[in-house]
Amino acid sequence: MDNEESKRLLELLTARRADLLAQWEETVGASLRGRVSTAELGRELGELYDAVVDAVSKGGLAGRGEHFAVVRSLLVELSRTRARQGFTPTETAVSIFALKEVLEPLLAGSVEDARAYLQFARLLDDLGLFTVEEYARTREEIISAQSQQLLELSTPVVKLWDGVVGVPLVGTLDSARTQVVMEKLLQALVDSNSAHAIIDITGVPAVDTQVAQHLLKTVVAARMMGAECTISGIRPQIAQTIVALGIEFGDIPTKATLADALRHALMEIDKAAAARPAGLL
Amino acid sequence: MKEYPADEASREEVEIRSSGDVVKARQAVRVLAQQAGLSLVNQTKLVTAASELGRNTLIYGGGGTARAVIVRDVARVGVWVSFSDTGPGIPDIEQALTDGWTSGSGMGLGLSGARRLVDEFELDSAPGAGTTVTVLKWAR
Numbered sequence: 001m002d003n004e005e006s007k008r009l010l011e012l013l014t015a016r017r018a019d020l021l022a023q024w025e026e027t028v029g030a031s032l033r034g035r036v037s038t039a040e041l042g043r044e045l046g047e048l049y050d051a052v053v054d055a056v057s058k059g060g061l062a063g064r065g066e067h068f069a070v071v072r073s074l075l076v077e078l079s080r081t082r083a084r085q086g087f088t089p090t091e092t093a094v095s096i097f098a099l100k101e102v103l104e105p106l107l108a109g110s111v112e113d114a115r116a117y118l119q120f121a122r123l124l125d126d127l128g129l130f131t132v133e134e135y136a137r138t139r140e141e142i143i144s145a146q147s148q149q150l151l152e153l154s155t156p157v158v159k160l161w162d163g164v165v166g167v168p169l170v171g172t173l174d175s176a177r178t179q180v181v182m183e184k185l186l187q188a189l190v191d192s193n194s195a196h197a198i199i200d201i202t203g204v205p206a207v208d209t210q211v212a213q214h215l216l217k218t219v220v221a222a223r224m225m226g227a228e229c230t231i232s233g234i235r236p237q238i239a240q241t242i243v244a245l246g247i248e249f250g251d252i253p254t255k256a257t258l259a260d261a262l263r264h265a266l267m268e269i270d271k272a273a274a275a276r277p278a279g280l281l
Numbered sequence: 282m283k284e285y286p287a288d289e290a291s292r293e294e295v296e297i298r299s300s301g302d303v304v305k306a307r308q309a310v311r312v313l314a315q316q317a318g319l320s321l322v323n324q325t326k327l328v329t330a331a332s333e334l335g336r337n338t339l340i341y342g343g344g345g346t347a348r349a350v351i352v353r354d355v356a357r358v359g360v361w362v363s364f365s366d367t368g369p370g371i372p373d374i375e376q377a378l379t380d381g382w383t384s385g386s387g388m389g390l391g392l393s394g395a396r397r398l399v400d401e402f403e404l405d406s407a408p409g410a411g412t413t414v415t416v417l418k419w420a421r
């Protein structure tokens with residue numbers, strides 16, 4: 001314990017635990033309008049209350065100190081749960097600030113009490129801000145998980161014809177995206193027992209050396225599995241840019257439209273069928 | 282490169298610290314290219330050059346700044362774009378501008394290709410003094 005103020009606070013918080021906790025629960029419950037069960041809230045706030053009392057008794061009122069580790073981990077949990085449940089950051093922080101409201105009338109009596117209250121209020125402000133930071137971090141994690149899902153959803157590999165699969169690429173083709181496309185395409189080749197793949201880049205706004213390198217890698221991987229790739233949807237402005245950049249697609253067939261690419265793939269399939277001995281008989 | 286009067290209201294600046302920033306810079310360049318009335322082919326060429334230079338700034342320069350502005354000459358309008366970093370610089374500029382030469386795992390076409398994609402190109406770099414590449418594409 002570091003000073004008079006925290007001593008006074010501790011006495012109050014310990015002596016009137018049941019009463020203060022009940023008021024705190026009530027205030028928070030009202031702000032969350034019944035979207036968290038009373039039992040759940042009682043458990044969360046009870047644990048937090050005891051952890052705060054414990055921390056203050058061990059090392060005083062400095063909220064970012066080592067002795068507040070347990071409090072902080074409870075707050076991390078609280079913020080994460082609230083973020084997932086769809087509460088706003090304000091609603092999350094208000095749960096902490098509400099304890100100030102509860103204590104205010106009790107500590108308005110003397111100058112010493114007022115000073116204790118101010119110090120405790122500062123601690124609660126700090127802890128409230130901490131929940132906001134954690135809340136933001138959790139939201140970011142949720143968003144990045146969702147964009148990963150979106151990534152997978154936004155690269156559908158479709159069976160275009162018997163023996164031909166296609167993948168329409170839309171938007172920016174970065175390394176993460178290429179990895180997803182490549183994996184899905186190779187899997188689709190196996191699953192549908194296809195020997196032809198069409199990668200359509202109509203929806204890709206610009207093809208630079210990075211995109212080209214990614215495309216080439218995908219084609220090489222497909223070839224290693226015995227499949228042929230055609231790149232389609234090469235618009236005039238993209239064709240001119242690729243040429244000026246100096247990129248060469250080598251012997252990879254490229255077509256202006258998806259229809260051209262499909263026609264090309266079907267011709268290849270016919271040729272292969274005609275070359276089989278059974279076809280000659 | 283000759284200095285041309287800039288259309289100050291159009292000036293854009295993007296800090297390059299991640300590959301997301303390269304996309305941002307590219308988008309800013311595209312908007313200016315559209316405003317300046319570049320043809321679709323020229324827009325695509327300039328945006329692609331910006332993409333190459335932006336990625337070099339990030340990968341080799343360790344990050345930097347992209348700047349873009351619409352410029353005017355007597356009877357024409359264009360887009361001026363520069364990428365600056367305070368990275369290690371390029372020790373041999375001629376080699377860096379050779380098709381197919383890369384110190385990393387790229388195709389080695391970014392710098393030389395970007396030069397072919399634009400109308401004016403300037404590369405300032407010295408070992409230890411960072412790199413600035415400035416390009417300009419006119420609307421015709």
Ligand SMILES: Nc1ncnc2c1ncn2[C@@H]1O[C@H](COP(=O)(O)OP(=O)(O)OP(=O)(O)O)[C@@H](O)[C@H]1O
Pocket residue numbers: 209210333337338341342366368369370371377378382383384385386387388389390391392393394412
């Ligand atoms: N801003 C820079 N700072 C330092 N070195 C650079 C910078 N930009 C380019 N270089 C050097 O010049 C070389 C050639 O660049 P260039 O963009 O042509 O090829 P790349 O980036 O290696 O591959 P690509 O762009 O084809 O994917 C690079 O490998 C690098 O060594």
Ligand SMILES: [Mg+2]
Pocket residue numbers: 333336337387390391392
């Ligand atoms: Mg490059």
